[in-house]
Amino acid sequence: MDKNSSFFRNLPPGFALGEDAAQHRLLREYGAVFVARGGVVPPSKVVFRDEDDVSEFQARLAVSRSLIGSFSLELQSVAMDALLAAIAEAGDTGLSITPRGADSARRNYNDTIELWKSRVEPALAHWIEKGRMTQAEADAIRALSPYEQVPEILALEDEGIYFAKDLSKSIIYSVAPPGASQHLSLLAFDIAEFDDPSVRRILAKHHWYQTVVSDLPHFTFLGVDEEELGRLGLKRVSSNHREFWVPDI
Numbered sequence: 007m008d009k010n011s012s013f014f015r016n017l018p019p020g021f022a023l024g025e026d027a028a029q030h031r032l033l034r035e036y037g038a039v040f041v042a043r044g045g046v047v048p049p050s051k052v053v054f055r056d057e058d059d060v061s062e063f064q065a066r067l068a069v070s071r072s073l074i075g076s077f078s079l080e081l082q083s084v085a086m087d088a089l090l091a092a093i094a095e096a097g098d099t100g101l102s103i104t105p106r107g108a109d110s111a112r113r114n115y116n117d118t119i120e121l122w123k124s125r126v127e128p129a130l131a132h133w134i135e136k137g138r139m140t141q142a143e144a145d146a147i148r149a150l151s152p153y154e155q156v157p158e159i160l161a162l163e164d165e166g167i168y169f170a171k172d173l174s175k176s177i178i179y180s181v182a183p184p185g186a187s188q189h190l191s192l193l194a195f196d197i198a199e200f201d202d203p204s205v206r207r208i209l210a211k212h213h214w215y216q217t218v219v220s221d222l223p224h225f226t227f228l229g230v231d232e233e234e235l236g237r238l239g240l241k242r243v244s245s246n247h248r249e250f251w252v253p254d255i
């Protein structure tokens with residue numbers, strides 16, 4: 007990881023990056039949001055520690071609420087304005103942009119914990135049954151806070167003990183670890199019409215891009231035109247017939 011790269015120079019002042027491998031990994035996978043521009047406030051750490059940590063960050067933001075589709079959702083105000091402009095433009099050509107569900111925009115820390123547990127618990131039971139882990143080892147993981155569990159679980163995955171829903175790949179391709187979801191920053195939005203290239207084009211025009219390669223319905227507000235993304239230290243990756251912008255580190 008090149009800490010002199012353009013991406014690192016564009017991180018928020020005082021950005022906190024832990025030294026452990028897990029935080030570096032999460033920065034690679036979810037990090038585009040940290041260089042968001044256009045008047046929004048990105049988080050200044052890779053992983054929020056707990057609910058208080060998230061609440062304190064979210065309380066500092068200018069937030070707007072809108073009824074989109076059948077859900078009332080919250081985003082940082084600049085990101086919401088851009089999304090509403092994209093929705094209006096889509097509407098002019100007979101397209102729609104709607105959320106996938108009630109949790110498509112803002113999430114709080116406890117929402118991310120429930121999702122995490124829904125992957126961790128069945129995986130622990132599975133690996134005990136397979137003889138790859140003892141009951142005592144599983145209990146030791148359960149006794150940790152979710153924040154402490156993240157590096158432990160990613161380390162187990164390095165040995166092939168995977169925690170994704172299908173148990174064949176990393177949990178981070180299945181769910182964002184607690185405190186690491188871009189939805190906590192109020193700069194992410196999950197879209198029902200993500201398969202439509204015209205919709206993706208309109209969203210990009212309004213500074214909403216795809217930044218998590220494993221998460222096709224997920225879009226991130228980055229606040230600049232596409233030509234500027236490289237200068238922020240992001241690189242374009244093609245996957246699944248679409249383009250993603252990820253940290254170039």
Ligand SMILES: [Zn+2]
Nearest residue numbers: 194195196224
């Ligand atoms: Zn999402």
